[in-house]
Amino acid sequence: MSPSDNSIPQLFEQTLSGERRCLGKLLSIIEKGGEPADNVAGLAHQNAGNAHVIGITGAPGSGKSTLTGRLIENIAKVGKKPAILAVDPSSPLTGGAILGDRIRMDDLAGEGSFIRSMATRGHSGGLALAVPAAIQLFDAAQYNPVIIETVGVGQVEVDVAGAADTTVVVVTPGMGDAVQANKAGLLEVADIFVVNKSDRPGANDTRRDLDLMLDLGHVSGLEEKTGYRPPIIMANSLEGEGAEEILMAIDDHREHLAKSGSFQIRQEQRTLMEIQNRLELLIGSVSHDALQSESGKLILSEVLDRSTSPSEAAKAIASSIIRDLN
Ligand SMILES: Nc1nc2c(ncn2[C@@H]2O[C@H](COP(=O)(O)OP(=O)(O)OP(=O)(O)O)[C@@H](O)[C@H]2O)c(=O)[nH]1
Numbered sequence: 001m002s003p004s005d006n007s008i009p010q011l012f013e014q015t016l017s018g019e020r021r022c023l024g025k026l027l028s029i030i031e032k033g034g035e036p037a038d039n040v041a042g043l044a045h046q047n048a049g050n051a052h053v054i055g056i057t058g059a060p061g062s063g064k065s066t067l068t069g070r071l072i073e074n075i076a077k078v079g080k081k082p083a084i085l086a087v088d089p090s091s092p093l094t095g096g097a098i099l100g101d102r103i104r105m106d107d108l109a110g111e112g113s114f115i116r117s118m119a120t121r122g123h124s125g126g127l128a129l130a131v132p133a134a135i136q137l138f139d140a141a142q143y144n145p146v147i148i149e150t151v152g153v154g155q156v157e158v159d160v161a162g163a164a165d166t167t168v169v170v171v172t173p174g175m176g177d178a179v180q181a182n183k184a185g186l187l188e189v190a191d192i193f194v195v196n197k198s199d200r201p202g203a204n205d206t207r208r209d210l211d212l213m214l215d216l217g218h219v220s221g222l223e224e225k226t227g228y229r230p231p232i233i234m235a236n237s238l239e240g241e242g243a244e245e246i247l248m249a250i251d252d253h254r255e256h257l258a259k260s261g262s263f264q265i266r267q268e269q270r271t272l273m274e275i276q277n278r279l280e281l282l283i284g285s286v287s288h289d290a291l292q293s294e295s296g297k298l299i300l301s302e303v304l305d306r307s308t309s310p311s312e313a314a315k316a317i318a319s320s321i322i323r324d325l326n
């Protein structure tokens with residue numbers, strides 16, 4: 001499918017009027033990137049701003065998808081329309097696993113829900129642009145809440161989760177799991193902790209470790225400033241235990257955000273991050289083009305014959321880029 005720019009506004013209109021097939025097409029356009037994706041993102045942005053964005057993150061296999069399935073089951077029950085974006089930061093090879101998750105989730109989701117997985121195919125820059133665009137598209141299409149599931153392993157994933165209004169960090173019982181999560185930078189972004197697999201031995205130890213880390217102020221700089229302390233909720237997602245409590249905690253956190261003014265701050269942070277990501281990618285690609293151009297090649301030869309230094313060369317190219325932009 002190679003949609004002309006003309007068809008994007010049309011697809012968007014149909015998406016707003018509830019056409020799920022069109023929403024799927026727009027998400028594919030976003031995933032592919034480039035100018036069509038930017039056009040979709042622009043339209044979505046104009047119409048977004050209502051959905052509560054929930055990030056669910058944690059180590060591989062901690063039960064994020066199982067838990068998300070339980071959450072959407074409960075959300076759909078009260079007549080809301082949740083959208084789920086499962087972000088797979090790794091190679092397309094593991095796409096099969098996410099598809100497996102999806103099928104399990106689809107069983108639980110109900111007709112009003114929309115579930116989609118997104119793979120990055122090796123370039124994380126694409127993820128940084130595609131995820132916010134997809135969130136805003138779901139938002140514009142009146143899905144609420146929008147849930148993002150990401151594996152909390154790398155900085156990009158932590159960023160994605162941290163960009164949500166409410167971030168749920170899933171940890172599991174086991175020696176030092178809470179400590180591992182702390183090292184991965186996951187605890188700082190947590191608004192709610194879930195000790196999943198609480199049917200397993202050691203769950204209470206994990207809870208205690210988290211509690212201690214909260215006491216020591218190692219996590220969540222928010223607490224001191226706003227009086228909010230991330231709750232720790234025990235869950236057994238195989239049985240659906242804990243899901244309702246988690247949803248209540250999400251509601252509480254949303255209320256806290258609204259009252260304390262943090263909601264506004266998070267929106268600003270998220271928007272700033274999106275602009276910065278776009279800016280960095282834009283500058284990266286312009287730089288790449290400049291290096292490939294005739295004058296870029298000339299400068300390269302000057303550096304190679306040592307008549308100019310790499311740093312001088314970079315400055316000269318930067319000046320010419322700025323000149324061209326004006
Ligand atoms: N015992 C137990 N097993 C669970 C629980 N929740 C999930 N699991 C199991 O843990 C395994 C991983 O669950 P997933 O939901 O796929 O975990 P995930 O975090 O989404 O995994 P990735 O997306 O691959 O990172 C599956 O075999 C689940 O059945 C739980 O509360 N208790």
Ligand SMILES: [Mg+2]
Pocket residue numbers: 064065066101149
């Ligand atoms: Mg999963």
